[in-house]
Amino acid sequence: MSAQREILVEKAECFNALLGSIPCYVKDIWTFIVGYIRTHYVMDEKWDGHSELKFRRGGKTLLTIYLKPDKVSARIIFGKAERESFELQFFNFSEYVNKCYNEATTYHDGKWMVFDIKDMETAREIVMLIEIKKKPTRKPAKNPKILSPCGKNCNICPLYKDNAKTQFRRNELAIALAKCLGGSAKGMDKACPGCSLTNNARPINGGCERYHCVKSKGISNCIECAKGYCAKECFGINPGLYIPGLSADEVTEYIIPFCRAVEVFNDSL
Numbered sequence: 001m002s003a004q005r006e007i008l009v010e011k012a013e014c015f016n017a018l019l020g021s022i023p024c025y026v027k028d029i030w031t032f033i034v035g036y037i038r039t040h041y042v043m044d045e046k047w048d049g050h051s052e053l054k055f056r057r058g059g060k061t062l063l064t065i066y067l068k069p070d071k072v073s074a075r076i077i078f079g080k081a082e083r084e085s086f087e088l089q090f091f092n093f094s095e096y097v098n099k100c101y102n103e104a105t106t107y108h109d110g111k112w113m114v115f116d117i118k119d120m121e122t123a124r125e126i127v128m129l130i131e132i133k134k135k136p137t138r139k140p141a142k143n144p145k146i147l148s149p150c151g152k153n154c155n156i157c158p159l160y161k162d163n164a165k166t167q168f169r170r171n172e173l174a175i176a177l178a179k180c181l182g183g184s185a186k187g188m189d190k191a192c193p194g195c196s197l198t199n200n201a202r203p204i205n206g207g208c209e210r211y212h213c214v215k216s217k218g219i220s221n222c223i224e225c226a227k228g229y230c231a232k233e234c235f236g237i238n239p240g241l242y243i244p245g246l247s248a249d250e251v252t253e254y255i256i257p258f259c260r261a262v263e264v265f266n267d268s269l
Contacts, residue, residue, distance in 0.1 A: 138256075
């Protein structure tokens with residue numbers, strides 16, 4: 001591992017330690033909101049290194065969230081059109097959200113609202129507010145040419161052999177993945193041949209539990225499984241779990257390909 005990559009992994013692991021120091025319910029709220037935005041919007045992230053994370057694009061902020069010891073706080077600004085939209089559907093929101101809305105100050109650039117999020121119900125309402133602010137902008141990936149047993153789309157994966165043909169490119173990927181995924185990126189410096197059961201390929205990790213589970217059931221991938229989403233995390237990483245402060249391009253290239261399927265993530269809303 002190069003020195004540059006070691007430094008990037010260390011930074012990612014520092015954030016992992018920060019997540020590990022807070023209560024599980026706060027971590028769940030944080031990863032839910034960050035994961036939702038990453039899978040539904042194309043946004044650049046600005047992280048202050050401590051607690052504040054902004055999601056911005058084209059000079060405009062979608063949302064600012066703050067990671068605190070006992071909660072996640074969120075700041076969102078509604079312009080005139082968003083306020084009119086909210087007021088037409090206020091009955092869909094809790095008393096708490098309506099109270100925050102009514103008590104928020106309106107400045108020349110909009111109504112500045114701040115919410116303290118201590119449960120998943122409020123987190124889901126924040127997602128509804130985000131969608132009032134801006135409709136989702138991330139387009140779904142094209143239908144996969146190759147779908148792995150765990151349900152990942154190989155043709156958008158940066159590690160797939162057709163996307164990492166040279167050692168120079170694989171070295172670049174190793175550094176980028178170390179920044180985005182931290183310690184989870186260890187070993188990701190080799191081109192993956194794919195592990196589709198239809199082409200008799202085998203996973204780089206020969207002991208992959210997901211691969212052998214699918215094979216034993218006689219199906220092509222986890223998506224076909226009657227059990228649905230299971231404890232094996234068949235659909236990949238939680239997109240909100242990894243280091244904040246990534247660019248929109250980094251999320252698209254190095255987070256989304258390894259994510260659990262977006263439709264599965266949507267089921268948790």
